[in-house]
Amino acid sequence: MKQIRCAVLGLGRLGYWHAENLATKIRGARLLTVIDPIAGRAEQVASELGIESYSIDPDDAFNNPDIDAVVIVTPTSTHAEMIKKAAAKGKQIFVEKPITQTLAEADEVIEAIRKNNVVCQVGFMRRFDPAYHEAKKRIAKGDIGQPIYFKGLSRDGNVPPASFIKHSGGIYLDISIHDYDIARYLMNADVVSVQATGHVLMHAFLSEYGDVDQALTTLQFSNGAAGDIETMRIAPYGYDIRGEIVGTEGVITIGSLREHNIQILNHQGSTYDIIPDFPSKFKDAYLLEMAHFIESLMNGTKPDCTEEDGKAALAIAIAATDSFKSGKLVQIQTVNA
DSSP: OOOEEEEEEOOSHHHHHHHHHHHHTOTTEEEEEEEOSSTTHHHHHHHHHTOSEEESOTHHHHTOTTOOEEEEOSOGGGHHHHHHHHHHTTOEEEEESSSOSSHHHHHHHHHHHHHTTOOEEEEOGGGGSHHHHHHHHHHHHTTTSSEEEEEEEEEOOOOOOHHHHHHHOOHIIIIIHHHHHHHHHHHTSOEEEEEEEEEOSSOGGGGGGTOOSEEEEEEEETTSOEEEEEEESOOTTOOEEEEEEEESSOEEEEOOSBSSSOOEEETTEEEOOBOOSHHHHHHHHHHHHHHHHHHHHHHTOOOSSOHHHHHHHHHHHHHHHHHHHHTSOEEGGGOOO
């Protein structure tokens, strides 16, 4: 294909970024239409981005023969239906994480994707962040020997409202899943078991939904490596995403709190700017992952993060949730939800 004609479904903050990137920044992409069920939203975005077509109905994209690919940024509860409809109409698919809410749904969409011979990329943007991408290259080159331990840290101080928490699937599915995916990616191994704990330390309303604002997951990998992942919604100091891979011959550390690589020294002491939120940290990664999706379609190659990767990360998140609730170690292969 010389040009990939796209539709974006769902125009919240992230959907808008994807639409903007496709409309203005990605070579080979052409944004034909934007869709959102909220009255006036799609029309507003279409006007801002210079797009002639907009709608409140996703079927308008699925049934449009001029659309090559759909970008699904709708609520997770709708992902399975959206993917199956897109696949049935022969549309190429980009879907934000998680791929679905349950493993049964994941199996259904994978079957639909294969049956209709379409491409699916799942939106785990950390794989495309330059620092994580470089770490992957260095590990593959053998710079730290054999990876034997993964440590991930995701801290955020922005607690979603109860209306979001109620349908989010919990902290392990909503946030930790990013670390589960990048752990598999960097360690080049599947996770075979998890044990998870969690606490409500500040936000009591989370207990009403069986959720927490601090969580810890320990991991066992198929190649014998191990790891731990800390997830937190109680970081008042900024948006703190870091990673570390310990190898037999060295260690790679990824990320820092610094937004700019400068440090100020004066009579008040030493200071530097911290990363305030996830747009500041990962906006470039969102652009790079969408550019990769378009490039994959143009070249006829498989995306770097497929529906199988989406299911694998989902299985870990569900196992971690089960472990948190039961207080027991959970084997991934026993998960069936």
